[in-house]
Amino acid sequence: MARPEAPVDRTVKARADLADFLRARRKSVGLTYREMSDWLEGSISKSTFERAASGTTVPAWDTVAWYVNLTITKEEAFTSSLGTAHDQAHGLWIKARRATRAPYYLHKAPDPRLISLPADFSRALRDQHVWAGCPTSGEMSGMSGPGMLPKTTAHRIIQGRILPVTPTQTVAFLKACYVTAPEDLEPWLAAAVRVTVGDRRPWIEEHDRILKKVTENRDNAAWRRLPMRHRGPDRHRPPRGDDAVHLGSEWDQYEYMSNIGAA
Incomplete structure (x- = not known):
């Protein structure tokens, strides 16, 4: 027993x-x-x-x-x-x-809409890191693409010593802190545009790219809520990108697991 x-x-x-x-x-x-x-x-x-x-x-x-x-x-x-x-x-x-x-307590996730200064942005990034459960700089680097967020860079951002120097680095840091949806990334990029000193063009371009994705997601969601008869000639088009669902895979997994030990 x-x-x-x-x-x-x-x-x-x-x-x-x-x-x-x-x-x-x-x-x-x-x-x-x-x-x-x-x-x-x-x-x-x-x-x-x-x-x-x-x-x-x-x-x-x-x-x-x-x-x-x-x-x-x-x-x-x-x-x-x-x-x-x-x-x-x-x-x-x-x-x-x-x-x-966590080295300190947070009641809720930081709100990037309240950021108006570079120091605010640095603190908000550190708070987001705490809200995400304090992943290590090594974990964060591993979650990003090669060279996108070096371990030493992530560590210095966490310590409040530097800000991300590129939009790609900013997005990589945020995604490693589980801010992944375009709708959640957009206000962070808008904040970065507000506080950036110098050439803002790369930041504006990245914000516009994220904003376009937000709009596409909203339009797709509205389309899926429409009754079939109102969807027009493309009514049966499959979902795109992250909307794609592989139906049946979970049922196949269940069927296999339910037979563990059989035979």
């Missing part, structure tokens, strides 16, 4: 909330930690999954993401809603990282 799982460590509430979420998912599908590890051919160990749901530590995001993938439910597979579970898990993970890493 398997040994009962130890109670969740509730020393840090945010860590406990993440652990409760993960344990509830595993319980709902009836998998063991050994089965979860075997599904990944041991690339994530049984003990790593156990620690992830213990509340004693904040696991790596890859571990959390795989935990969610492996505990996909029939409903999530049928409705292609696994992304919702990922979003919930990521939110809990960020809160847990913030609770254990």
